[in-house]
Amino acid sequence: MTKTAIAPDPGARLPRQIPYIIGNEACERFSFYGMRNILVQFLVSSVILAYIPEDQRQGAAKDVFHSFVIGVYFFPLLGGWLSDRFFGKYNTVLWFSLVYCIGHACLALFEDSRNGFYTGLFLIALGSGGIKPLVVSFCGDQFTVANKHLAKIVFDAFYWTINFGSFFASLLMPLFLRNYGPSVAFGIPGVLMLVATIIFWSGRRKYTRIPPTRGEDPDSFFNVARTALTTQAPGQGRSGALVAGFGAVLAATILLLWALHSWFGVSVPFWPDDFHFVISACLALGVLIAFGGLGVSMQLDRARGKHPDAAVDGVRAVLRILIVFALTTPFWSLFDQKASTWVIQGKAMTVPHELWWWPSWLVKEASQMQALNPLLIMMMIPFNNIVLYPALRRMGFEPTALRRMGWGIVFAGLAWIFAGWIQLKIDSGASTSLALQTWPYLLLTFGEVLVSATALEFAYSQATQAMKGVIMAFWYLASTFGSLWVLLTNVAVRNDTVTAQIASTGYSENAFLMFFFAAFAFVAALAFALYARSYPLQDHYRAV
Numbered sequence: 001m002t003k004t005a006i007a008p009d010p011g012a013r014l015p016r017q018i019p020y021i022i023g024n025e026a027c028e029r030f031s032f033y034g035m036r037n038i039l040v041q042f043l044v045s046s047v048i049l050a051y052i053p054e055d056q057r058q059g060a061a062k063d064v065f066h067s068f069v070i071g072v073y074f075f076p077l078l079g080g081w082l083s084d085r086f087f088g089k090y091n092t093v094l095w096f097s098l099v100y101c102i103g104h105a106c107l108a109l110f111e112d113s114r115n116g117f118y119t120g121l122f123l124i125a126l127g128s129g130g131i132k133p134l135v136v137s138f139c140g141d142q143f144t145v146a147n148k149h150l151a152k153i154v155f156d157a158f159y160w161t162i163n164f165g166s167f168f169a170s171l172l173m174p175l176f177l178r179n180y181g182p183s184v185a186f187g188i189p190g191v192l193m194l195v196a197t198i199i200f201w202s203g204r205r206k207y208t209r210i211p212p213t214r215g216e217d218p219d220s221f222f223n224v225a226r227t228a229l230t231t232q233a234p235g236q237g238r239s240g241a242l243v244a245g246f247g248a249v250l251a252a253t254i255l256l257l258w259a260l261h262s263w264f265g266v267s268v269p270f271w272p273d274d275f276h277f278v279i280s281a282c283l284a285l286g287v288l289i290a291f292g293g294l295g296v297s298m299q300l301d302r303a304r305g306k307h308p309d310a311a312v313d314g315v316r317a318v319l320r321i322l323i324v325f326a327l328t329t330p331f332w333s334l335f336d337q338k339a340s341t342w343v344i345q346g347k348a349m350t351v352p353h354e355l356w357w358w359p360s361w362l363v364k365e366a367s368q369m370q371a372l373n374p375l376l377i378m379m380m381i382p383f384n385n386i387v388l389y390p391a392l393r394r395m396g397f398e399p400t401a402l403r404r405m406g407w408g409i410v411f412a413g414l415a416w417i418f419a420g421w422i423q424l425k426i427d428s429g430a431s432t433s434l435a436l437q438t439w440p441y442l443l444l445t446f447g448e449v450l451v452s453a454t455a456l457e458f459a460y461s462q463a464t465q466a467m468k469g470v471i472m473a474f475w476y477l478a479s480t481f482g483s484l485w486v487l488l489t490n491v492a493v494r495n496d497t498v499t500a501q502i503a504s505t506g507y508s509e510n511a512f513l514m515f516f517f518a519a520f521a522f523v524a525a526l527a528f529a530l531y532a533r534s535y536p537l538q539d540h541y542r543a544v
């Protein structure tokens with residue numbers, strides 16, 4: 001039977017439930033960025049890290065921050081799985097939001113308790129991560145083919161709203177921390193998260209809710225992948241299964257070595273002392289995904305006949321998407337350091353109160369410079385859509401999603417070259433104005449708009465209906481591995497051999513690492529461009 005294509009309806013209107021989702025996102029993002037963007041500033045001078053020598057607290061604060069970020073972007077796997085398998089997007093978002101609120105309460109109540117504060121960070125990572133892949137895809141579920149042309153506008157508005165909340169949080173929370181202390185500064189984001197939960201709950205009767213698969217889909221991604229790995233083809237070996245098995249054994253070995261070293265005190269010659277659980281678990285997960293995906297791709301055609309061709313082709317499409325996501329991880333290693341490395345750099349700079357245009361009445365802390373990021377995004381998104389992209393099309397260059405993402409990684413690298421130049425100026429002993437950080441923020445933000453805002457639309461359109469929540473979780477997992485690169489780098493610079501090599505370059509450790517991350521981004525952008533040339537785009541919006 002031939003399917004009749006459903007044309008978009010030019011007169012279609014936005015679904016009436018969209019404002020509830022957008023309002024929820026604005027408040028939730030204020031709560032998240034409100035606590036996230038003061039976390040390093042608080043930890044460096046708090047009793048939480050008082051047991052660490054003062055000259056090591058900045059590095060320890062960065063480790064705590066990036067471990068928290070890893071959790072935030074790891075738990076989308078759990079949220080996506082629970083939603084797709086059991087509870088559906090609406091219920092999963094609502095329940096994880098309540099956990100999120102409890103985490104905020106812990107931060108406000110346990111500012112002097114390491115265990116209580118870290119419990120709060122864990123609960124926020126669990127709650128924020130659990131809902132992260134679902135709110136975006138839940139928003140996409142409200143559209144059909146008839147009004148899908150409006151989805152891009154909503155996704156841009158969605159991303160604009162994220163940054164609206166982030167702007168005020170980044171600007172105001174450092175001042176609340178400075179003037180009223182951590183209980184108030186961490187308490188206000190908690191109140192906003194409660195408001196976000198109430199707004200989301202208020203739209204419950206208007207939402208389109210797509211039922212979860214409940215594991216009943218015989219042609220789901222994981223069922224097709226399992227069939228591919230376990231099917232024996234006559235006259236053929238099982239190289240794919242061996243590759244996937246090797247990955248599983250290697251992942252288990254990594255966790256075993258960590259347990260032997262950390263729990264039992266066994267000395268493992270090649271195992272770094274600083275490879276804590278977060279690093280070890282992320283390495284094991286990365287190995288499992290990489291070798292498992294490779295093994296499935298090697299034997300995927302064996303699933304044909306036992307599963308429809310469309311399901312098998314869908315799995316192959318997902319595996320291609322995962323490669324795209326993997327190539328963006330260097331971008332996130334640069335981006336998330338604006339809330340750690342750049343904040344620490346800013347504290348060594350001079351706030352330029354003497355400049356006539358500097359808002360001295362408002363901007364008093366280096367961490368407030370993070371407000372530039374969402375402010376610039378709110379200006380760049382409409383500029384790109386109204387001015388830049390149409391101009392590029394008139395010149396014969398189509399700014400496809402993959403092209404935008406590749407160039408975004410390049411601009412992130414340029415931002416870190418500028419940040420490295422600022423660090424050289426600081427290292428020379430010259431008085432360095434905090435206003436100079438405006439330029440790295442400008443370049444990094446332009447890169448973020450090209451990568452992250454685009455990826456919200458890209459990830460949803462490329463995922464099959466049954467896997468939308470999980471594939472969105474894999475997209476957010478890219479940030480987990482981005483922070484993993486940062487943690488691995490921090491481990492490396494604690495090695496005497498590495499620090500000696502850095503010293504031989506004539507650069508300080510901070511300056512060297514900034515140029516290193518810039519080069520890392522450029523290499524990733526080149527690999528991304530090469531892969532994107534052959535990537536087959538999909539369209540998986542629901543028909544009705």
